[in-house]
Amino acid sequence: MKRRNFIQQTAATGAFIGLGGLNISLTENPKKHITILHTNDVHSHIEPFGPNDPRNANMGGVARRATLIQQIRNENPNTLLLDAGDIFQGTPYFNFYGGELEFKLMSKLKYDAATIGNHDFDNGLSGLLAQMPHAEFDFITSNYDFSNTILEGHTSPYKIYIRDGVKIGVFGLGVELEGLVTKKLYKETQYLDPVETATEMTRILKQEQKCDIVICLSHLGYEYKTENKISDVVLATKTKDIDLIIGGHTHTFLDKPSILNNLDGKKVMVNQVGCYGINLGRIDFFLDSDKKLNGSGVSINV
Amino acid sequence: MSYRFLYVLFLLTSLWACKNSIHTTSIKGDIIPIDKTINGDPEIIAYIQPYALHLNQTLDSVIAYNPNNLSKKDGKLNTALGNLMADLVMVQANPIFKSRTGNSIDIVLLNQGGIRSGIGKGPVTSRTGFELMPFENEIIVVELSGKKIQEMLTYLEVAKTAHPISGMQIRVDSNFKLKNAMIGGKILDINRSYFVATSDYLQQGGDNMNFFKEPLHIYELDYKLRNAIIDHFMKVDTLKTSTDNRFIQIP
C-alpha cells in the first residue's frame, strides 16, 4: 500500500503540502502514544467466512479479531476499541440469540464503546434494551433523542476516556431512521441534525472539556452521490475540532483512511473498514506535551 | 488511604498541568485485514462453540427438496424463484389475513432486491430460509385504491425488473408500456380498492415504492417473511415453481 504524508498547516498558513512517497514525522520524541482500534457493520459475523465464500473466503471471525487486538494491546496498552454500529443482523446468530452473543463477545474483547446503527433497531427498542445487560461497554449516540422511549438513560451523548493522561472525547452520530427503519421498531426516537449535533458536541468536548483528541463514531455513511445528503465526508467539511471520524453504514472498503479539510482548513481523518469484521481499523496518535501547539503541523501518514 | 489520595491528587494535577499543552504531533492510519494468518483466540473459540452447535443443528435439518437451481436472475420480468416467493406469501399470509378481517389478499408484491440468495438444487434446510431472507421484515397487507394500483403498475413498467408478484397478470409492449393488467382474473377496476400483501420495508417506501406509503388501511400480520418461507418449505416437501406468464412483454 502506498503511504502518503500530509503536513497539516494552521488555517493562517493556508494550503497543505502533500509529500507523495516521503514519510516525514515532525516529532523527535513522541511522549504519548494512543491507539484507536475500530470496527463497523460487523452484522453478527461471529465465525470467519468459509473457504467457498465467493467474496470474502476465509476472512473475518471474532476469535481472530481477539488475537489481533490482544497483540496490539500488548504493544500499546493505551488503546481504545470502538465500533461504529450495525452490530446486529446478518447471520442466524442474531436471529437465534437476538444479539446476546455479539454483545458478550464484544465485552470479552473489551470494547470501550459503540454507536447505534440502523440494524441495531431490528428487534425494536425493547430488543436492543434486552441485550444491553450483556454489553460491558458504552453506547454513545448524540443525535438520537431517546427521552420518550425505554432506552432513555441507557446511552450517552458523549464519553471521555483517559489513556496515559490523554483526554479522548467520543461522540456518536446515527443515520436518519425514517424511511430506513420501520417506525414500529424505533418508536418515539427523535433524529437530530448531525451537523448541529456535532457542532454542539465538539464545543463541549474541545472547548469545555479540553479533550486532546475528539472522535466521532458515525453511522451516517461514508459518501453519497446525492448532493447534500449528510455523510462522513460532508460532516468532516462542515465541522471543526474533530480529529477522527470512524464511519459505518455504507460498508465502504477504503484503501486507506481519507484526509479531508474541516471548516478551519485543518485536516480530519475519516476511516471505515468495510463490514462483517473483515478488517480492523487502527489509528495511532502520537502526542507531545510541550507548548508549541500553534505554528507546528501534524503529520498524517496513511 | 492518604497515599491513594496523594496519587489521585498527583494524577489530577498532572492532568491539569498538561491541559492545553498536550497536542497531537502525528497520526498514522491503517486498515488491517483479518485473514487466516491470524490464529483465533482459543478462549473465544470455546466460548462460541455451544452457541454454534445449537444453531447448526437447527439450521441444517432438511425440510424440503429442491429439484432445480433457482436464481433471482433467471428470467426477464418474472423468475421461478420470485414467483415461488410471491406465491408462498399469498398461500401463507392469506389464511391469517382472512381470519382477522374476513377479506382476501388480491395481490402480493415484493422486490427483487429483497431476495438475498438463490436456492441450489438438492436438500433445502432452514438455513436456506435465512439466506433468502436474512432480515427481520414482516408481511403486512395494505388496502390500496385503484388509483394507487395504477401507480404500482407504472412503477413496474418503469422498473422493467422481475419484482415478485402474485395474484396479478401484467402485459407490457415492446417499449415496456402497459397493455393490460388483470387482478384475480379481472381487469383492474379503478373505482375499487385492493388488498396487497408486501413487506413492512417496502410499505414504508423501500425501493421507492411510494404508492404503498399512504394506504387506506394497514394490517399487520405479525408474521415474518422468513418464517413464512420456512413454514412453507416445511409444508411442501418438494419445491415446485417455474417462470410463467404473470408478467410478460408481448410485441
Ligand SMILES: [Zn+2]
Ligand atoms: Zn450495515
